């Protein structure tokens with residue numbers, strides 16, 4: 135099997151999984167967007183994904199995001215939308231803002247303030263999600279829920295910051311169903327923040343679910359699933 139055929143079969147399998155989870159939870163497939171995480175993929179595989187119509191792509195490191203966006207933009211073909219999904223240092227905001235259609239990983243007030251400053255200078259609002267550490271694990275980035283409640287007024291008031299929703303990573307679990315409570319907690323926090331925000335802020339997006347647990351995340355309301363390894367299974 136060629137790399138293209140494998141990627142095509144993998145993509146079909148993930149799309150079917152998304153459709154099945156939507157069906158189980160009475161949601162429309164249009165409500166869920168697949169972000170193909172390409173951080174471990176060769177650039178040729180990324181080209182394969184794009185030619186298969188998968189044009190929403192995620193990278194977790196700023197320099198790889200920038201170099202790949204540059205390289206693909208120079209080639210004729212279908213336009214793609216890049217999402218920044220990994221930890222972002224404040225000194226990389228200038229590099230990332232012109233490229234990323236959405237930053238999933240705003241994990242501190244200081245980063246949000248830096249993005250706000252750069253966005254105001256560029257005269258273009260930055261679309262972002264706020265990353266929440268719902269499990270409380272030390273290894274994970276993101277606001278603790280209480281920390282986010284405290285910072286919310288200040289975050290919501292930052293100019294140039296277009297907050298579209300929340301993002302989380304569930305802990306590694308043996309069964310995908312065990313991740314559901316963490317996803318449910320993110321959704322509940324989103325509902326709580328929506329209730330105490332002015333109507334200008336629409337927290338429509340919930341970015342949650344990866345290769346091992348995206349179906350469970352969809353059942354709990356995910357609108358963006360970030361899937362990497364499942365798309366590149368059988369390739370090396």
Ligand SMILES: *Cc1c(COP(=O)(O)O)cnc(C)c1O
Pocket residue numbers: 171173194219220303344345346360361362363364
């Ligand atoms: C790598 C990564 C993913 C994708 O993980 P897979 O298990 O390979 O699907 C999703 N989100 C973030 C933030 C990542 O860094």
